[in-house]
Amino acid sequence: MAVAAPPSRVLGASLPWWLLIAPALILMLAFYAFPLAEVLWISFTEPEPGLSNYERLITSEAVQRVWITTLRICIITTVITLLAGYVVAYALSSAPPRVQRWMFLFILLPLWISVLVRAFAWVTILRRQGLINEALIGAGLIDEPLRLIWNEFGIAVGMVHYMIPYAVLPLYASMRDIDPRLVPAARGLGASRFEAFRSVFLPLTRPGIIAASVLVFIFSLGFYVTPAILGGGRTLMIAEYIKLQILDLIRWGLGTMMASTLLIAIVLLLWALSRIVDIRRVFGSG
Amino acid sequence: MAALSHALTVDRVSKHYGPVRAVDDVSLTIGRGDFVTLLGPSGSGKTTLLMAIAGFVAPTSGQILLDDTPITPLPPEKRNFGMVFQGYALFPHMTVAQNVGFPLRVRKVGRAEADRRVADALALVQLDHLADRLPKQLSGGQQQRVALARALVFQPALLLLDEPLSALDKKLRAELQVELKDLHRRVGLTFIYVTHDQEEALSMSDSIAILRDGRLVQEGPPGALYERPATRFVADFLGKSNFIEGVVEEVRADGFSYAAAGQRFVQHGGAEGLAKGAPVLVAIRPEKIEVREAAPAEPEMNGLSGTIAAWSYFGSAFALLVDTPLGRVQAAIPAWRCPVEPSEGRAVHLAWTADASVRVVAD
Amino acid sequence: MDRSAQAGPVANVLAWSVLLFLLLPITVIFPISLTDQRFLSLPYEALSLQHYVAFFTSERWLSSTWQSLVIALASTILAVSTGTLCAIGCWKLSTRATEIVRVLMLLPIIVPSIVYALGIYRLWIRLDLLDTYTGVILVHGVTGIPYVVITVTTALANFDPRLEQAARGMGASLRQTLAWVILPRIMPGIVSGAIFAFIHSWDEAVLILFIASRALFTLPRRMWDGINENLDPVMAVAACVMILASVLMLAVDLWARRKRSE
Structure with a gap:
């Protein structure tokens, strides 16, 4: 935000500008904030008022299993995504401009493709008669098709693929700001390539690492399409569990409770992130 | 340490x-x-x-x-x-x-x-x-x-x-x-x-x-x-210099003489490899040029007449730009001993000794 | 500095492997859509357009494409008109209250769709908007607003606020200032926002599961059912259609930007 308009304090002068804001604000309040608030409300009132829905977090093994599965897959996804994203961002930040443009295209292109299409593509690649199994069997390397899909492996592949661009952007932003002389300086002072990386470059990218991890983790938590398709209903993550409760089992209390917990977890994570790094910079980097 | x-x-x-x-x-x-x-x-x-x-x-x-x-x-x-x-x-x-x-x-x-x-x-x-x-x-x-x-x-x-x-x-x-x-x-x-x-x-x-x-x-x-x-580039990059492009007239034991714009100049040293008629480039620092009211009478002094095109005052020195038959020449004169009152259009005589200038390679 | 500033060969090989991994799904879809087989596979002997023919003669796929298009266009108009004005108002006022408005406008990209889906499903049951164009367009429009607010706010950051004051000082009304001074300057941001909002609706696959069932069957919705029921090569064609629409939009955006900068 390079130039901010001077604030106008007089109500009379600001009224016309508020009229510009009004349509979006009304739409957002009536058709977004209100239904969202209602989700929270229902979680405390149905089937009967009280905390009975939330008690299930402690008492219900099924609910706990869903949360544990979700957290496990999200942590695995975040770790793999961060490693892959870091390597890409590192190569990107030191590449010559012409190469950089191509790398950017390859990183951003998937962002423009529907998540559903990408999940479908992974199905065609990973399934029993998919491209990988056909190729491996054709080459005589395996007799039985590998189980690459409808399990946590398939979910992780699809989610990592979806998340990598979101990790690369904040990581790249933090690397771009590093003075390019620092690593040579460290080496000139006697540090090996690896030591220079570990003691100078890596610590300086810490804000990027934190931001990227939290972002990827948050996006993963509430992810629906990819886990639903690549998990094939066998591995239940929280979003699909919620969908089942509402559309198939019509258990509003349980569904909204899970949705509310998810929302609260995300808000807490974002709040923690904002205490550590400047969120505007993270989002402004794309 | x-x-x-x-x-x-x-x-x-x-x-x-x-x-x-x-x-x-x-x-x-x-x-x-x-x-x-x-x-x-x-x-x-x-x-x-x-x-x-x-x-x-x-x-x-x-x-x-x-x-x-x-x-x-x-x-x-x-x-x-x-x-x-x-x-x-x-x-x-x-x-x-x-x-x-x-x-x-x-x-x-x-x-x-x-x-x-x-x-x-x-x-x-x-x-x-x-x-x-x-x-x-x-x-x-x-x-x-x-x-x-x-x-x-x-x-x-x-x-x-x-x-x-x-x-x-x-x-x-x-x-x-x-x-x-x-x-x-x-x-x-x-x-x-x-x-x-x-x-x-x-x-x-x-x-x-x-x-x-x-x-x-x-x-x-x-x-x-x-x-x-040694070269024109060095003379120009390290401090300032005026350059005179001339043709050798005579090679002597202690240097050479050369002609430029119809005038004759003498130079100490730097005669190696020169012969009569060869093109030569000589550099002279602005602060090594004297400004006089009359043409120099000493035989080993190089002289050049011209008119002041522009001047500026730096407290310690005057910087003069003088139009001469050789083109525009820069001279820097200590302010406390400047013999002439600088003004634009004024006729002056420039003088320098044969060892004040130096032969350089054109590059 | 060739010995230290550049990434080493190991890092470069790893990075390019990741980039190829990113491209893999997109690159396999096109050959698969051209398969000569009756099931999902790479072409065995020849390239065939049979599944394209099937797609473009199928009543169901065509009506889904049409519905997706109508919904995406209408919701884009809704998102762009309200989002742009809102971003301009917030930019001009820049008070604590408008900061809160801005954060509110960003909610739809922070909150998981599944959470919002429950709320809007419930509300639409009550307002009898399930399975209607109005219902879907409102939902896609509202959730498209953040993209417009972000791109327009970015465009406004480079807009000299004194231009607005100068226009008003010369006697232009707010409406004239908007139309003749502000909007033309931030048009690239608005175009980008519109494209994002369009693609958001065009690709949206979660909310639609909740708020539409029979009358409305958008392209993602039909693909969703297809993946879960019968995996036939027409699906690959549908995927290609969706990719092409997005890439086309991306190209329009790049073209518009280039034209601006000329």
Whole structure:
């Protein structure tokens, strides 16, 4: 935000500008904030008022299993995504401009493709008669098709693929700001390539690492399409569990409770992130 | 903390980037304990040469020797050279003490020993009181001194400095030039200093190597380079010069005489390889030209008449631009002994002795 | 500095492997859509357009494409008109209250769709908007607003606020200032926002599961059912259609930007 308009304090002068804001604000309040608030409300009132829905977090093994599965897959996804994203961002930040443009295209292109299409593509690649199994069997390397899909492996592949661009952007932003002389300086002072990386470059990218991890983790938590398709209903993550409760089992209390917990977890994570790094910079980097 | 100083030899080093010859067949010997400056305009290859010495750039051909040991294949961290980067390259996430201690940390020097040497190095640059600050909390001059302390703390074989003063304002730069020179005397190390600022080079160096388009043009002590520039480029880049293009009339034992714009001039020395009729280029510094009211009568004095086209006053001196048959000539006259009142259009006579000017190669 | 500033060969090989991994799904879809087989596979003997023919003669796929297009266009108009004005108002006022408005506008990209889906499903049951164009367009429009607010706010950051004051000082009304001074200057941001909002609706696959069932069957919705029921090569064609629409939009955006900068 390079130039901010001077604030106008007089109500009379600001009224016309508020009229510009009004349509979006009304739409957002009536058709977004209100239904969202209602989700929270229902979680405390149905089937009967009280905390009975939330008690299930402690008492219900099924609910706990869903949360544990979700957290496990999200942590695995975040770790793999961060490693892959870091390597890409590192190569990107030191590449010559012409190469950089191509790398950017390859990183951003998937962002423009529907998540559903990408999940479908992974199905065609990973399934029993998919491209990988056909190729491996054709080459005589395996007799039985590998189980690459409808399990946590398939979910992780699809989610990592979806998340990598979101990790690369904040990581790249933090690397771009590093003075390019620092690593040579460290080496000139006697540090090996690896030591220079570990003691100078890596610590300086810490804000990027934190931001990227939290972002990827948050996006993963509430992810629906990819886990639903690549998990094939066998591995239940929280979003699909919620969908089942509402559309198939019509258990509003349980569904909204899970949705509310998810929302609260995300808000807490974002709040923690904002205490550590400047969120505007993270989002402004794309 | 005076360390053993070393000599460095650059032996026919070239660095090509595709068709571009950033450094082109440069040979240079840097003596023990010398303060040597690589001077040149931007794009002259001086920084690339320094980076090759530091080990960040692998030469396309040639080699670099420390005393008698070839170091060309060594990565930068094995060379044990101290380096001060342009813009200092201080690690922003480390305090001053941690920055200075970094070279000791990577060398696995013991804690107590490292603390003592960091304190010594900071004392050397008078920054002991700022050890716990972060680089961004320091002024430009202070950052510069931290960079120096960091480059010296591990007793490097040489100190390499890449335009270390270019980010500072003029006054601070002058102060730090004196400090750097003093530091050089105290630590007794060999300093290799890169700059594009000719005044900085003249005031600090034991020896200057002038580079242009990747080639070494001339090398020598500042006084010799200033008084006896070998080429037109050196005469123009190091200080200012007027140039006279003439034709040799007569070669004598102590020099030669030449003609330009229908007038005859004499020149001491520099007659090697000249014959009558050969084209010749002579450089004359503005401050070596006298301004007189009458034409010089002395036989060995060169004279030239003209009119003042423009003048300016600098307190200590007048700078005159005089239109003459040879074209526009610059002259700098000490203000307190200027024999004529400068005014535009006034006729004056310029004079200089035969040994005031110098023959240069046109390049 | 060829010895240290660049990433080493190991890092570069790893980075390019990751980039190829990113491209893999997109690159396999096109050959698969051209398969000569009756099941999902790479072409065995020849390239065939049979599945394209099947797609473009299928009543169901065509009506889904049409519905997706109508919904995406209408919701884009809704998102762009309200989002742009809102971003301008917030930019001009810049008070604590408008900061809160801005954060509120960003909610839809922070909150998981599944959470919002429950709320809007419940509300649409009550308002009888399930399975209607109005219902879907409102939902896609509202959730498209953040993209417009972000791109327009970015465009406004480079807009000199004194231009607005100068226009008002010369006697232009707010409406004239908007139309003649502000909007033309931030048009690239609005175009980008519109494209994002369009693609958001075009690709949206979660909310639609809740708020539409029979009458409305958008392209993602039909693909969703297809993946879960019968994996036939026409699906690959549908995927290609969706990719092409997005890439086309991306190209329009790049073209518009280039034209601006000329």
